[in-house]
Amino acid sequence: MIGLPAAFNAAGVLGFEPVKTSVLRVGAAIIAAAWLVDRLGRPPTVDVGAQPVVRAGIVLIALAGLSTALSIEPALSFFGSFDRGMGWLSLAAGGVLLLSAADLFSDERRRERAITASLLGALIPCGYVLLQRIGLDPVTWTTLGAPGSSLGSPTFLGGYLVIVAPLAAYRVVSRAREASFGYAGWLALLLVVCAVTILTTIRGPILGLATGVVTFAILARQRRRIGRLEVAGGLGVLVVGVALAISAMGATGVVGMQRFLNIARSSDSSVERLTVWQDALRIPIGDPLRMLIGFGPETQQAVLERGEATVRLTQNQQWDRAHNLLLDTWLTGGLVGVAALIAVIGLAATSAWRARATGGLLPAAVLAAVVGHLVEVTFAFHTVVTGALFWLLLGLAASLTPRSAPVGVARRPRVATIGVIGALLLVPLLAAPAIADVMYGNARRADYLTGAQLEELAAQWAPWVEELPRAAALDWQQVAAIRDDVLARARAQADLREAAARAPAEPLPQLRLTRFYLAQGDFRAAEQACERALANGPYRAAVWDMCADVSARQGLTDVAPVRRARAEDLRQPR
Numbered sequence: 409m410i411g412l413p414a415a416f417n418a419a420g421v422l423g424f425e426p427v428k429t430s431v432l433r434v435g436a437a438i439i440a441a442a443w444l445v446d447r448l449g450r451p452p453t454v455d456v457g458a459q460p461v462v463r464a465g466i467v468l469i470a471l472a473g474l475s476t477a478l479s480i481e482p483a484l485s486f487f488g489s490f491d492r493g494m495g496w497l498s499l500a501a502g503g504v505l506l507l508s509a510a511d512l513f514s515d516e517r518r519r520e521r522a523i524t525a526s527l528l529g530a531l532i533p534c535g536y537v538l539l540q541r542i543g544l545d546p547v548t549w550t551t552l553g554a555p556g557s558s559l560g561s562p563t564f565l566g567g568y569l570v571i572v573a574p575l576a577a578y579r580v581v582s583r584a585r586e587a588s589f590g591y592a593g594w595l596a597l598l599l600v601v602c603a604v605t606i607l608t609t610i611r612g613p614i615l616g617l618a619t620g621v622v623t624f625a626i627l628a629r630q631r632r633r634i635g636r637l638e639v640a641g642g643l644g645v646l647v648v649g650v651a652l653a654i655s656a657m658g659a660t661g662v663v664g665m666q667r668f669l670n671i672a673r674s675s676d677s678s679v680e681r682l683t684v685w686q687d688a689l690r691i692p693i694g695d696p697l698r699m700l701i702g703f704g705p706e707t708q709q710a711v712l713e714r715g716e717a718t719v720r721l722t723q724n725q726q727w728d729r730a731h732n733l734l735l736d737t738w739l740t741g742g743l744v745g746v747a748a749l750i751a752v753i754g755l756a757a758t759s760a761w762r763a764r765a766t767g768g769l770l771p772a773a774v775l776a777a778v779v780g781h782l783v784e785v786t787f788a789f790h791t792v793v794t795g796a797l798f799w800l801l802l803g804l805a806a807s808l809t810p811r812s813a814p815v816g817v818a819r820r821p822r823v824a825t826i827g828v829i830g831a832l833l834l835v836p837l838l839a840a841p842a843i844a845d846v847m848y849g850n851a852r853r854a855d856y857l858t859g860a861q862l863e864e865l866a867a868q869w870a871p872w873v874e875e876l877p878r879a880a881a882l883d884w885q886q887v888a889a890i891r892d893d894v895l896a897r898a899r900a901q902a903d904l905r906e907a908a909a910r911a912p913a914e915p916l917p918q919l920r921l922t923r924f925y926l927a928q929g930d931f932r933a934a935e936q937a938c939e940r941a942l943a944n945g946p947y948r949a950a951v952w953d954m955c956a957d958v959s960a961r962q963g964l965t966d967v968a969p970v971r972r973a974r975a976e977d978l979r980q981p982r
Contacts (some may be wrong), residue, residue, distance in 0.1 A: 409525040411435075413568055414532035414558050418547045420845035421852055422491055424560030428792040429493030430842035434835055435469025436501035436927055439445055441824075441831035443508045448824040449901075452813040457513045461755045461806035465799070468748040472496055472705060474742050479696070479704020480711075480913045483739075483872035489706045492728065493792050494839060496705055502650045502799035512513050514810035519770070523575050524806070526797070527597060530572045533557040533565060534604045536562025547857070550938045556608065559793060565795045568611025569605045571777050572803065573617055574624045576601055578773035581628055602877040612787035620780020621755075627764070629956065636947035681731050681787070687715025688730035702742035709911035710944070711739055719947035720981045726916075733785040753778065756805035762807035774805050844870040848879070856886040864903065874917060878907040881920075900924070908937075922954050926961060934958045949978040 412435070418426040435561040456462050476496040479485035488495025513519040537557035540546055552726035557564035583591040605617045625928035691714050692698040709728035712718055718727060718776050731734045737745045757778055763771040778801060781794070790798060844866040851862035860883035867876035881903035888896035902967035904924055908917035938955040945951045952975035 409522065410529040410532075412537075412796060414485055414531050416558050416560065417842065417849070418549075420842075420849040422845050422848075423549075424558075425493045425792055426841035426845035428969070429488065430839040431526070432493075432792055432796050433497055433501050433838035436504040436939040437831040437834050439508050440504045441502075443511070444827040445824045446510070448970050452511075454514045455811045455813040457808075458505055458811045459510050459806045461752065461759055462506060462510050464748065464752040464755050465503055465506045465802060467570055468523070468745070468752050470495075471701070471744050471748050472499050472741055474746060475701045478701060481704060481707055481709060481911065483910070484706050485704035487870075487872040488841075488871065489709075490841065490875055492706065493788060494706060494795060497838070498792060498795060499705070501825075502795060505796060505799040506803045506806070509800050510806035510810075513804055513807035519659055519804065521809060522800075523579070523770075526572060526800075527579065527594075527718065530569065530576075530601055533559055533568070534600050535582060537565060537604055537607065538600075546547075550616070559791070562608035563610045563613070563788055564791045564793065566605050566608040566610045566789065567616070567781075567784050568797065569601050570620060571782045571794065572798045573598065573605070574620045574773045574776035574780060577621055577624050577776070578769050579591035581624075582769050604949050606861075615787075616780040616782075616784030619783045620776045624772055624776035624778045627775060628769055629798055643738065665971050674926055680718075683721050683737055684712065684718050684727055684730055684737060685732060687712065687954045688720045688732070688735040691715055692742065694741065698742060700742045700744060702738065702740045702745055705740045705915070708736060708739050713915060713945045716947045717982065719945070721977055723949050723979060729789045733782070736789050741812075750801060752982045753782070756802045759809045760805045771805075771808055772869055774801065774808070777801055778805070780957075781964040804915060829890070829963050840869045844873065844876065848876060851879070851883075856883045859883045860887060860899070866907055867903075867906070874907045874911040874914075877910070878917065878920065880906065881924075901928075908940075913944055915948050915951050918944060919951055919954055922958060924960055926954075931958065932963050935962070947978055949975040 411430060412431055415427050415431045420426060443737045453654065473496060474484040476482060484495065487498050487842050488498055513522055534557070535972070536545075540557065548770070556565045559565045559568060564778050574596060579594040580591070580598050583594060602621075605613050608614075626687065688708075691711060692702065708730060709726055730739060734746060734749070737749050759777060760771040760774040760778070781798065781801070785794075811941070847866035847869065849864050851859040851866065854862060860880045863876050863880035863883060867880060870876060881900045884896045884900035885905060886894055888900060901924060904917070904921050907923055911917045921937040922934050922941060925931075925937060935958055938951075938958050941948075941951045942955060952971050956971035956975065958969045960969055
């Protein structure tokens with residue numbers, strides 16, 4: 409809870425998500441082993457398997473496993489992409505957090521310590537982004553540019569803080585009648601969280617923050633022990649936080665808030681988002697299998713190439729998400745995935761709602777965090793950090809209405825032993841993204857020959873990642889050009905083929921192969937790669953341009969102009 413939001417690797421190329429993915433997965437393996445030992449070594453007090461939220465979560469993970477098995481890119485769906493890390497393994501790690509949280513947080517002291525840890529974890533990214541704002545960033549970011557604190561993106565930072573804010577408001581309001589340093593500290597933390605969220609100038613998190621805090625205020629006010637003064641103070645913190653953040657940003661802050669007035673205008677990103685949403689909703693329709701189970705986790709980048717309006721509007725970029733949680737789930741998990749997600753959220757909200765009679769203010773904070781998060785991910789998507797906190801939030805909601813375990817449950821030490829050994833054996837695989845990113849970072853700082861060798865080694869550590877063999881191929885091409893080395897050119901070709909094999913449903917790896925074959929004068933291989941690129945990216949103008957070059961080099965004067973005309977047509981949005 410403290411380390412995951414703060415984790416980053418300044419020596420890597422991607423720097424943020426690979427190391428967070430590894431921390432989450434390795435941490436989940438350790439938690440699973442420790443929980444098994446604890447659970448099987450003592451008589452359990454809570455029947456986790458009888459908790460509806462837990463059951464629905466397990467069903468969601470199982471259905472995602474089915475979508476992964478039948479995915480258009482199974483390896484990618486299982487392990488997750490290099491720059492997002494949200495494959496089935498991360499989902500399974502979330503399931504571990506749900507199980508353990510639903511059990512352990514049924515104890516009030518543990519639950520309060522968990523909330524404290526979540527709030528302390530927010531101090532690091534908030535402090536880091538404030539250092540960046542005043543020009544005191546201790547890290548010189550070169551390949552990544554200026555990051556959004558330790559989460560790498562202001563959107564990701566804001567989405568994370570939206571979940572944290574209601575928990576901070578819970579601590580502030582519950583301590584409102586205490587004249588203590590503890591109350592002042594929680595109040596200051598809430599103020600900082602609100603201010604930093606506004607500093608991101610991202611509309612989704614700002615709306616989520618406002619919705620979450622207002623929801624908590626409304627629910628808290630319904631508790632008779634909470635007076636108007638405490639609730640008004642909580643809302644006042646939000647107003648003060650907004651004012652301070654805008655003042656700190658000056659003209660930039662005013663412009664950032666004015667973004668709300670530009671919605672649906674031609675120059676605003678909301679136009680692109682609406683176009684992507686329309687295509688995301690339409691693409692699975694007509695394919696019964698994909699409507700039912702989706703295309704598989706992490707396949708949105710390849711799937712959205714089938715959306716003509718999206719590709720026409722964004723020819724120079726690729727969308728790897730629909731930027732809406734339900735639509736992303738619709739693409740990756742189909743109808744059963746959407747239904748399971750809604751069931752999990754609904755049951756968690758029901759559990760928290762039922763606990764309001766005896767649970768004090770915490771159920772209100774949990775409900776507010778869920779509501780604020782749902783508003784934020786209506787315009788964004790889960791990251792490693794927000795996904796992990798989402799599952800912890802579900803576990804926290806489940807822990808508020810625990811079910812007593814049956815008497816006389818047998819101990820099974822062998823199961824615990826197997827779990828511990830399995831967790832230890834899985835650690836290298838689960839840590840592979842971070843290891844590969846370190847090697848990739850070292851390669852970027854080395855010469856072309858050493859870099860290519862390191863990138864190939866990194867590709868072996870992460871055999872599902874397309875980017876690593878692609879980078880190695882580009883470095884081998886540089887070596888071949890400098891030294892006129894035939895073997896280096898052959899290595900480049902092998903790596904380009906490997907990259908294309910790792911992303912069989914995407915057009916750009918085939919486009920790079922086409923360009924390579926064309927440069928080598930292998931027109932037959934270039935045409936074959938070109939046709940595969942056209943099949944994967946029928947609306948990508950760059951693909952049609954390259955295929956036109958292939959036709960022209962072959963002397964096909966009747967085909968080349970047609971392909972060129974198609975490329976020009978696709979550059980005109982409709």
